[in-house]
Amino acid sequence: MAALLDVSSLTKRFGGLVAVNDVSFSVREREILSIIGPNGAGKSTLFKLISSFLRPTSGEVRFKGESISNLAPHIAARKGVVRTFQETTIFKSMTVRDNVIIAHHLRSKASLLGFFVGTATARDDEAGFAASADDILDLVGLSPVAGEIAQNLPHGHLRALGIAIGLATNPSILLLDEPFAGMNHDETNRMIAMVRRLRDLGLTILLVEHDMPAVMKISDRIVVLNFGTKIAEGTPSEIQENEKVIEAYLGSEDEAIGL
Amino acid sequence: MRKPARLLWTALFLVAVFILVPLLIMASGRADLYYTFTSVALLSIASAGVWLTFYIGRINIGQGAFALMGGYVSAILVVTYGWSFWATIPAAGLFCAAASVLIGLPILRLRGVYFAMVTLVLTEVARLLALALPITNGAKGMVSIPSPGSLSLFGFTIIPDFATLKNPRLAFYLLAVTLMVLCFGIIYRLVHSRIGKLCQSLQQSEELASSIGVNIAYLRVVAYAVSSFFGGVAGAIFVAISQSIYPSSFTVTDSINFMLNCFLGGLGYVFGPMLGTLVLYFGWDLLFETGKFQLLIYSTAMIVLMLVLPNGLLSLGMGPKEGLKRGRTA
Numbered sequence: 001m002a003a004l005l006d007v008s009s010l011t012k013r014f015g016g017l018v019a020v021n022d023v024s025f026s027v028r029e030r031e032i033l034s035i036i037g038p039n040g041a042g043k044s045t046l047f048k049l050i051s052s053f054l055r056p057t058s059g060e061v062r063f064k065g066e067s068i069s070n071l072a073p074h075i076a077a078r079k080g081v082v083r084t085f086q087e088t089t090i091f092k093s094m095t096v097r098d099n100v101i102i103a104h105h106l107r108s109k110a111s112l113l114g115f116f117v118g119t120a121t122a123r124d125d126e127a128g129f130a131a132s133a134d135d136i137l138d139l140v141g142l143s144p145v146a147g148e149i150a151q152n153l154p155h156g157h158l159r160a161l162g163i164a165i166g167l168a169t170n171p172s173i174l175l176l177d178e179p180f181a182g183m184n185h186d187e188t189n190r191m192i193a194m195v196r197r198l199r200d201l202g203l204t205i206l207l208v209e210h211d212m213p214a215v216m217k218i219s220d221r222i223v224v225l226n227f228g229t230k231i232a233e234g235t236p237s238e239i240q241e242n243e244k245v246i247e248a249y250l251g252s253e254d255e256a257i258g259l
Numbered sequence: 260m261r262k263p264a265r266l267l268w269t270a271l272f273l274v275a276v277f278i279l280v281p282l283l284i285m286a287s288g289r290a291d292l293y294y295t296f297t298s299v300a301l302l303s304i305a306s307a308g309v310w311l312t313f314y315i316g317r318i319n320i321g322q323g324a325f326a327l328m329g330g331y332v333s334a335i336l337v338v339t340y341g342w343s344f345w346a347t348i349p350a351a352g353l354f355c356a357a358a359s360v361l362i363g364l365p366i367l368r369l370r371g372v373y374f375a376m377v378t379l380v381l382t383e384v385a386r387l388l389a390l391a392l393p394i395t396n397g398a399k400g401m402v403s404i405p406s407p408g409s410l411s412l413f414g415f416t417i418i419p420d421f422a423t424l425k426n427p428r429l430a431f432y433l434l435a436v437t438l439m440v441l442c443f444g445i446i447y448r449l450v451h452s453r454i455g456k457l458c459q460s461l462q463q464s465e466e467l468a469s470s471i472g473v474n475i476a477y478l479r480v481v482a483y484a485v486s487s488f489f490g491g492v493a494g495a496i497f498v499a500i501s502q503s504i505y506p507s508s509f510t511v512t513d514s515i516n517f518m519l520n521c522f523l524g525g526l527g528y529v530f531g532p533m534l535g536t537l538v539l540y541f542g543w544d545l546l547f548e549t550g551k552f553q554l555l556i557y558s559t560a561m562i563v564l565m566l567v568l569p570n571g572l573l574s575l576g577m578g579p580k581e582g583l584k585r586g587r588t589a
Contacts, residue, residue: 051470053466053470072469072474072476073466073469073470074469074470074472074473074474074475077469077470077471077472078472082470082471082472083470084470085466085467085470089464089466089467090464090467091459091460091463091464091467092463092464093459093463094456094459094460094463098456101456102453102456102457102459102460102471103471105457105471105472105473106471106472108453112454112478112481115452115453115454116448116449116452116454118452122452122453125453126453165467165471166470166471168471169470169471169472
């Protein structure tokens with residue numbers, strides 16, 4: 001399988017602190033790759049670097065062979081690299097359906113001026129977005145609450161809404177920020193099923209996560225970070241047997257890494 | 260609102276401002292009311308601009324700067340360069356929009372109280388510039404600005420020379436109200452098209468907006484430019500009415516009032532700034548008779564109103580409409 005996204009020698013310094021240190025790996029097309037690591041390992045920084053929300057101190061991220069490291073986040077999104085947020089980041093006072101409709105922005109063919117005067121293209125766009133939003137809400141199981149104001153939704157639904165917003169941009173690779181955080185067993189299993197369904201639809205998934213059992217279940221491959229450095233990369237079973245990984249997690253229960 | 264209802268309200272509103280108000284003023288015999296209503300119309304145009312910056316999540320206390328700038332652009336073009344007043348209206352608006360792009364690119368990155376503070380300073384900077392620049396004639400200001408000439412298109416006179424009119428006050432009133440209707444029409448359309456939703460997305464989370472591909476820097480600048488355009492247009496017409504402009508024609512107080520008009524009317528409603536301006540302007544005038552207690556009563560009433568009606572006067576009659584609530588701006 002060809003590499004869709006290449007992370008090469010990525011480094012980020014905040015003053016004297018090296019948050020991400022010379023990290024390299026590739027994400028292949030249509031795989032689910034997870035980035036894990038103990039607290040403060042630099043996962044979130046790496047996540048922001050890949051989605052262009054932060055600029056690296058050195059190194060670069062290439063998507064389909066083209067560097068995206070120094071682009072504005074909306075340009076990276078336009079190219080197909082789209083991130084989701086944790087649940088609090090949604091358009092709170094819009095309805096669930098409007099959240100997803102607005103997220104179709106990248107697909108619009110009409111210009112801002114076109115939308116202002118209401119050209120035929122703009123009206124086509126609007127109708128298309130509404131139909132597609134309904135499909136996406138169906139896919140993530142939010143159709144019954146489509147008319148609710150987003151801030152009134154319970155946790156599990158908010159996470160699904162975050163993913164629905166990401167899907168609406170029609171991404172090639174979807175970056176998920178801790179999709180299982182704070183979920184109970186059933187919710188986690190449902191989320192695992194949903195992420196797999198997205199991959200089956202042709203998406204590539206990169207996720208950052210704490211929940212080891214879920215990561216072990218869902219991932220094709222795993223990248224492990226500790227103190228900003230990559231200490232291991234491989235399939236879930238390889239990672240579970242890796243000495244360095246076990247050492248990094250020493251002090252935590254064996255259960256935490258799914259042993 | 261459903262379409263027939265909307266058309267009906269629009270028609271009623273147009274009849275009220277273009278026919279009823281002039282008739283009532285004539286019946287009352289108080290020609291000075293023309294000036295009052297003209298001011299309300301113009302101030303509400305400037306306030307509508309401020310409202311639009313609220314709509315993208317920015318507290319704008321700098322509209323006075325653009326009103327002053329628009330006023331000077333119109334005055335200088337008419338007096339020094341002999342332009343027709345009518346051409347200076349769009350020129351003033353465009354000049355202010357261009358200036359706001361240059362100013363906005365760096366400052367629109369700021370949020371919340373930081374943006375508010377910088378815009379507050381802008382008004383003072385504009386006043387000091389007007390004092391210092393040679394072209395603005397310093398503290399003496401520009402006086403004896405001729406009243407608007409005639410406007411003809413393809414040989415037809417669309418608008419007669421204001422100097423030849425029997426009732427120039429009515430003419431100014433009609434001019435201001437026409438522009439007000441246009442401006443609010445534009446804002447209404449903006450807010451109810453996809454652009455309005457995009458502005459709302461900025462106001463609620465700029466990070467999420469950029470993750471779905473919205474060019475947030477561009478959209479912010481566009482909204483701010485439209486806002487400043489309105490400020491400039493209002494300023495230009497004010498100058499034509501008073502036939503003079505001084506560095507103190509628009510001050511920090513005016514900037515704050517533009518913002519208060521939006522608060523009072525309701526940040527969630529397109530027509531909030533219009534109602535807010537009307538109530539504030541007349542409220543202030545009505546309290547004139549209380550003499551030295553005017554400011555005290557006025558500010559107390561404002562505080563009470565904001566506490567009782569945090570979503571503005573329009574929240575009394577309507578449910579939440581455009582989805583913007585107080586306290587979401589930071």
